[in-house]
Amino acid sequence: MQQNFFNISEKVQSAADKAMESLKGRFAEVDEITEYNQQKVLSAFIKNNVSESMFQESTGYGYGDRGREVIDKVFADIVGAEDALVRHNFTCGTHTLAVALYGMLRPGDVMLCVTGTPYDTIHSVIGIDGKGDGSLADFGVIYKQVDLKDNKPDLEAIKEAVSGEKIKLVYIQRSRGYSLRPSLSCEQIGEIVKIVKENSDADVMVDNCYGEFTQTIEPTQVGADIIAGSLIKNAGGGIARTGGYVAGRADLVEKISYRLTTPGLGREVGATLGMSRELYMGIFFAPHTVGEAIKTAIFTASLFERFGFGTTPKSTEPRFDIVQSVLLNNEENLIAFCQGMQSGAPIDSFVTPEPWDMPGYDSKVIMAAGAFTGGASIELSADAPLREPFAVWMQGGLNFHSAKTGIMLAAEKMAERGLI
Numbered sequence: 244m245q246q247n248f249f250n251i252s253e254k255v256q257s258a259a260d261k262a263m264e265s266l267k268g269r270f271a272e273v274d275e276i277t278e279y280n281q282q283k284v285l286s287a288f289i290k291n292n293v294s295e296s297m298f299q300e301s302t303g304y305g306y307g308d309r310g311r312e313v314i315d316k317v318f319a320d321i322v323g324a325e326d327a328l329v330r331h332n333f334t335c336g337t338h339t340l341a342v343a344l345y346g347m348l349r350p351g352d353v354m355l356c357v358t359g360t361p362y363d364t365i366h367s368v369i370g371i372d373g374k375g376d377g378s379l380a381d382f383g384v385i386y387k388q389v390d391l392k393d394n395k396p397d398l399e400a401i402k403e404a405v406s407g408e409k410i411k412l413v414y415i416q417r418s419r420g421y422s423l424r425p426s427l428s429c430e431q432i433g434e435i436v437k438i439v440k441e442n443s444d445a446d447v448m449v450d451n452c453y454g455e456f457t458q459t460i461e462p463t464q465v466g467a468d469i470i471a472g473s474l475i476k477n478a479g480g481g482i483a484r485t486g487g488y489v490a491g492r493a494d495l496v497e498k499i500s501y502r503l504t505t506p507g508l509g510r511e512v513g514a515t516l517g518m519s520r521e522l523y524m525g526i527f528f529a530p531h532t533v534g535e536a537i538k539t540a541i542f543t544a545s546l547f548e549r550f551g552f553g554t555t556p557k558s559t560e561p562r563f564d565i566v567q568s569v570l571l572n573n574e575e576n577l578i579a580f581c582q583g584m585q586s587g588a589p590i591d592s593f594v595t596p597e598p599w600d601m602p603g604y605d606s607k608v609i610m611a612a613g614a615f616t617g618g619a620s621i622e623l624s625a626d627a628p629l630r631e632p633f634a635v636w637m638q639g640g641l642n643f644h645s646a647k648t649g650i651m652l653a654a655e656k657m658a659e660r661g662l663i
């Protein structure tokens with residue numbers, strides 16, 4: 244053996260080696276999905292004649308920017324949708340989801356979320372928190388929710404809710420986000436869509452954050468009318484420095500484009516400012532990067548199961564997002580995990596994360612992130628609220644080998660403190 248750059252102990256190294264040995268079959272499955280998705284992406288580039296001239300920047304209004312026009316077609320082809328908007332002007336996932344919702348919903352419309360309480364940052368968009376600050380509620384959009392049953396979509400209750408009154412938009416969250424429920428497969432989303440379409444004329448929107456390229460199909464291919472997500476997660480491949488996308492039915496994408504800019508202007512404006520190259524390159528890298536992130540998540544589960552910790556999903560379970568949670572049982576473990584992971588980050592490795600009172604949380608939170616792009620969670624990152632069930636949520640990994648090292652260092656820090 245050559246140099247042990249990180250002084251990994253025998254204990255952690257041998258557990259990691261055993262994990263790797265046990266995961267060969269799983270990794271081969273991930274590679275198959277990656278290869279399929281990579282071919283899908285490559286063929287969309289070729290079909291749309293993507294050329295170097297499309298990387299040129301536009302300024303000002305950005306009229307007739309070919310790079311901007313064609314990337315929408317490329318992305319629509321990849322996800323099997325009629326149309327798409329891929330823009331650096333979407334500032335994050337929450338903003339993208341909000342623009343989509345404001346674009347599609349009108350005063351008096353009912354929005355029905357059928358996967359329980361949505362992701363935290365969407366609460367203010369919907370107006371669940373009741374603040375009169377321009378939320379959907381403020382504009383007269385009515386919000387309703389069908390809770391999960393046994394951590395799964397309650398198909399009976401969904402059927403009842405959509406047949407009972409006129410629903411404009413059914414909203415589905417694919418990823419677990421920062422909860423402990425399983426992520427939804429496209430097949431499960433398809434079942435929900437079928438029930439909605441058979442019993443109402445509601446449109447279906449999917450929050451696709453963290454889900455892209457984890458399977459060989461996307462929710463648009465099982466009947467979802469609109470999907471949306473962030474480009475500093477899966478769909479930007481770790482290359483895009485900002486942005487978001489929506490894709491789906493052409494009439495809805497057009498409405499959303501009027502909200503992104505203005506009625507009348509829609510998608511015809513929007514200077515690309517030299518961003519096109521990295522958005523194309525990000526989409527090109529996305530299938531591979533997502534594969535690396537999924538391998539990282541599976542490895543993490545397997546490694547920590549070996550040290551006796553609970554994991555969701557388990558290393559053997561299927562996954563439809565890139566998020567992994569590990570139940571670390573107490574504060575010391577959470578802190579050691581995050582500090583160890585941080586010490587293996589390519590950026591800011593010298594920083595020691597400490598628990599802090601993050602706005603909007605009722606307990607202290609500790610995080611690990613050392614990313615090329617600020618806050619990009621397609622890069623290896625973790626956060627953990629210091630409260631029951633003392634779980635850390637981790638995701639990302641630009642390449643498996645570096646991310647695996649980060650995870651091993653998380654375990655190493657725990658070993659060093661005598662916690663495992």
Ligand SMILES: *Cc1c(COP(=O)(O)O)cnc(C)c1O
Pocket residue numbers: 335336337338362364416417418419420450452453473
């Ligand atoms: C990350 C995420 C969001 C919000 O995205 P931001 O980019 O953090 O604003 C919404 N929903 C889900 C499921 C997410 O994972």
